[in-house]
Amino acid sequence: MIRDTRIFELINKEDRRQIEGLELIASENFVSDQVMEAMGSCLTNKYAEGYPGKRYYGGCQFIDEVELLAIERVKRLFNAEWANVQPHSGAQANAAVMLALLKPGDVFMGLDLSHGGHLTHGSHVNYSGILYKPVAYKVNEDSALLDYDGMEEMAVKEKPRLIIAGGSAYSRDWDYKRMREIADKTGALLMADIAHPAGFIATGILNHPFPHCHIVTSTTHKTLRGPRGGVILMGSDFVNPWGLKTPKGNEKMMSQILDSAVFPGIQGGPLEHVIASKAVAFQEALSDSYREYMLQVKSNAAVMAGAFTEKGYKVVSGGTDNHSMLVDLRTKVPDLTGKVVENTLVKADITVNKNMAPFDDRSPFQTSAIRLGTPAITTRGMQEADMVGIVDLIDEVIMNISDEKIIAGVKQKVNEMMDSFPRYAW
Numbered sequence: 001m002i003r004d005t006r007i008f009e010l011i012n013k014e015d016r017r018q019i020e021g022l023e024l025i026a027s028e029n030f031v032s033d034q035v036m037e038a039m040g041s042c043l044t045n046k047y048a049e050g051y052p053g054k055r056y057y058g059g060c061q062f063i064d065e066v067e068l069l070a071i072e073r074v075k076r077l078f079n080a081e082w083a084n085v086q087p088h089s090g091a092q093a094n095a096a097v098m099l100a101l102l103k104p105g106d107v108f109m110g111l112d113l114s115h116g117g118h119l120t121h122g123s124h125v126n127y128s129g130i131l132y133k134p135v136a137y138k139v140n141e142d143s144a145l146l147d148y149d150g151m152e153e154m155a156v157k158e159k160p161r162l163i164i165a166g167g168s169a170y171s172r173d174w175d176y177k178r179m180r181e182i183a184d185k186t187g188a189l190l191m192a193d194i195a196h197p198a199g200f201i202a203t204g205i206l207n208h209p210f211p212h213c214h215i216v217t218s219t220t221h222k223t224l225r226g227p228r229g230g231v232i233l234m235g236s237d238f239v240n241p242w243g244l245k246t247p248k249g250n251e252k253m254m255s256q257i258l259d260s261a262v263f264p265g266i267q268g269g270p271l272e273h274v275i276a277s278k279a280v281a282f283q284e285a286l287s288d289s290y291r292e293y294m295l296q297v298k299s300n301a302a303v304m305a306g307a308f309t310e311k312g313y314k315v316v317s318g319g320t321d322n323h324s325m326l327v328d329l330r331t332k333v334p335d336l337t338g339k340v341v342e343n344t345l346v347k348a349d350i351t352v353n354k355n356m357a358p359f360d361d362r363s364p365f366q367t368s369a370i371r372l373g374t375p376a377i378t379t380r381g382m383q384e385a386d387m388v389g390i391v392d393l394i395d396e397v398i399m400n401i402s403d404e405k406i407i408a409g410v411k412q413k414v415n416e417m418m419d420s421f422p423r424y425a426w
């Protein structure tokens with residue numbers, strides 16, 4: 001066989017980029033060797049359409065055990081009564097829930113994308129906004145905190161079938177209890193998309209969506225530190241009190257309706273190598289050391305947000321409860337866009353992403369803010385004192401945005417610093 005040198009050359013380059021750089025994208029992390037090993041295993045060769053014990057292919061005896069282990073572990077991790085570990089991603093998990101709960105044209109509510117929501121929570125360019133009728137609740141203009149009163153008013157008026165809690169750029173905790181009250185008052189179902197704070201929820205550091213949310217979706221690769229993928233979970237609401245039906249018209253348990261929505265509803269064969277890798281990550285997340293890691297992620301983020309504030313930047317909502325923060329550039333450097341800052345930081349081997357600030361006057365392609373997070377650098381062993389140095393380096397780049405010499409100097413400092421923090425040190 002001819003070795004595909006080109007692809008492996010590119011993989012090696014990406015490997016170096018990850019090792020030498022400062023990874024501050026809030027949704028990224030570094031998996032353990034065993035998570036990686038399971039993902040790169042022979043399980044990728046196996047077709048297993050269906051569910052354990054009910055497959056459309058022979059030879060699934062070991063695959064079944066793997067999937068059952070993943071289900072059992074994730075249920076334990078989140079105190080769930082039911083789980084589906086097959087969604088290929090968080091977007092797929094959300095698509096399956098919507099297919100199960102909504103009919104085309106049904107109204108649902110999610111957090112406005114430009115206020116920290118997610119594409120799959122009703123963006124007009126996403127299936128969620130194309131097939132269904134989204135209405136978006138927002139954050140308060142002054143505090144940048146969720147406006148629960150506004151959400152309630154909107155729910156009473158719009159009568160959504162589904163309300164989604166969760167987002168991609170909201171650094172505060174969620175009041176699931178209040179949202180369930182709103183959902184109950186207006187006859188809606190409540191789903192939490194915990195893709196970002198999943199690790200905090202699993203370890204009891206932030207509010208738990210159960211028993212308040214009917215359904216929970218998550219990715220497995222952000223704070224949870226597993227392979228790229230998604231899950232759907234349910235607490236004790238799986239008995240289908242709403243009379244929802246499968247596409248064949250059968251009224252079944254919610255768990256059966258959601259299973260059918262994942263397969264055959266929106267997916268074919270599950271990625272069993274990824275499911276095995278998820279199982280490994282869930283086991284790791286059940287350990288005491290993972291809880292210590294999550295506490296360090298939170299503490300690092302708080303110190304980083306404080307350091308940005310010290311330097312005269314506006315941190316949206318004044319800080320963070322979780323692993324992420326939005327830095328609004330308009331107070332300190334009003335002429336610089338998130339796009340320019342993101343691109344310039346890349347030259348210094350510092351990776352962040354441009355992000356809209358709530359009530360942003362710039363487009364999503366330019367933006368007035370950058371989003372940063374601490375999960376990946378905490379996995380590399382960085383602590384509070386390192387956060388102050390990182391903010392100094394970011395500020396040096398931003399304040400010298402056109403000075404290639406200074407930016408090259410920062411890159412060298414970043415590379416030297418990261419040399420002391422091995423990627424797989426744990």
Ligand code: DSN
Nearest residue numbers: 026027118168169195
């Ligand atoms: N969840 C998004 C992020 O936070 O980066 C990607 O979909």
